[in-house]
């Protein structure tokens with residue numbers, strides 16, 4: 124597994140979020156303004172209650188005021204109720220806006236990521252584990268959504284509440300305000316220290332989650348292997364460990380705040396004490412009215428709560444930071460193999476000439492080249508067979524034709540045009556590939572065969588099934604072509620899966636058909652039938668067939684024998700027999716075996 128280097132992104136996290144809010148930005152700004160407004164409205168209740176206290180309850184003229192000016196009393200009371208209701212309405216609308224915008228961002232980025240992942244090349248898939256990718260499009264993205272829906276809102280809420288109340292405090296009585304606010308900078312300092320401690324924890328936490336998801340994913344999709352080796356207990360324990368690890372890290376992360384929490388809490392709790400002590404003195408000295416005192420104490424929470432909330436916000440902010448980094452890594456990733464800028468459109472069929480010119484190849488994460496100076500040509504319509512012991516580079520070789528990988532040296536050409544000059548879609552549409560590991564979708568057999576070209580009708584699907592000697596067993600199934608096969612083709616035998624995969628490759632009527640050990644699990648008789656059918660397809664097609672059986676390779680126009688990434692023998696059956704080399708020995712071995 125390759126370790127990814129730290130990537131630099133073209134945008135900061137917040138810029139990136141803003142970019143993905145396109146179309147909803149105005150709405151979001153309205154939402155943010157709404158947050159400011161409803162927090163300002165929080166002041167109305169203490170303000171009016173302060174005035175009511177001063178005018179009608181505590182002042183010397185309280186009773187007189189009440190008798191002569193009861194209209195104002197009711198007026199203030201009604202205003203208090205109106206503002207409270209108004210505030211409720213704004214909060215409601217505001218929540219809707221945040222939710223709407225965050226869901227839009229989530230939807231947009233998730234689709235974009237899925238699209239990105241789909242278009243990546245093979246190297247990407249061998250770099251990232253499925254569980255890790257799944258974590259990015261689920262958990263990590265949810266942290267991003269949470270940022271838009273909650274964290275930003277809380278930041279604005281806290282700061283606007285704090286700011287407005289601070290201004291109001293100074294407006295009422297600057298000395299009292301100063302006594303209350305003088306300790307607040309300490310909170311920022313504590314939060315800053317907290318941030319430095321908690322940031323790496325969130326990065327760690329996120330890795331643990333991905334690890335746990337990877338175990339779960341690999342286990343569920345690899346359950347057959349687990350069962351075959353009776354390793355259930357081991358796997359359960361492995362998952363349990365990952366789960367515990369994640370839970371522990373979660374606890375550890377929460378504990379970080381607990382270290383800082385007492386300080387912030389003490390400062391917040393100090394506020395009412397200061398209020399009582401300093402406020403009391405000011406009250407006695409007549410520097411503060413009883414109404415102002417009520418207003419101050421009624422709003423003290425608006426100073427203390429944002430301080431308490433700070434830790435929470437910073438925590439969530441760091442969670443977003445760790446998660447968004449993972450999301451942006453995929454968001455800004457570019458496949459190495461993509462259409463060349465000057466790639467010409469080539470919508471037509473290929474003649475089918477394939478040429479390798481001194482091609483060498485090495486996997487990015489590999490230490491040694493797996494292909495060395497491979498040169499050969501296949502004429503249109505010909506069949507070429509590739510043989511060689513396991514691990515000699517056969518699959519690697521054919522993967523260069525549809526440009527799944529790029530050669531490190533040399534050139535692969537189709538119809539005398541280097542493959543890089545085609546658009547990837549044009550190139551791959553003309554190639555029918557049956558891969559070595561057969562992967563079928565959980566769909567009907569018909570759906571699986573018609574995967575590459577959904578426009579073909581059942582009659583044609585049946586024809587391709589006949590070519591691949593699959594029609595017999597399919598028609599024997601109770602639901603025939605409508606039989607739904609399980610995930611990865613569960614419910615079918617290895618040979619049956621291979622034949623459906625062959626039918627799927629044929630169904631696109633490719634100009635070039637590549638079969639990677641596609642008939643290895645079918646019996647000799649069936650294989651003969653398939654080879655015969657392949658010779659009489661109703662469309663022209665160059666065939667590249669990787670096979671181990673002489674019966675398959677014998678009829679090929681050209682046979683390549685590979686050893687350790689090099690072509691050691693090349694020619695048709697007769698020529699190679701005459702050469703009395705590896706191929707000859709293989710024939711001896713296989714025909715000898717057949718006689719036993």
Ligand code: DUT
Nearest residue numbers: 249486489493512513514515516517518519520
């Ligand atoms: N290899 C990698 N990374 C990969 C795939 C293969 O390093 O993603 C190595 C393993 C092997 C060599 O490349 O040493 C050739 O592998 P290939 O799959 O091409 O071998 P094969 O001839 O197709 O073997 P088999 O007959 O087992 O399918």
Ligand code: MG
Nearest residue numbers: 517518519559
């Ligand atoms: Mg292979």
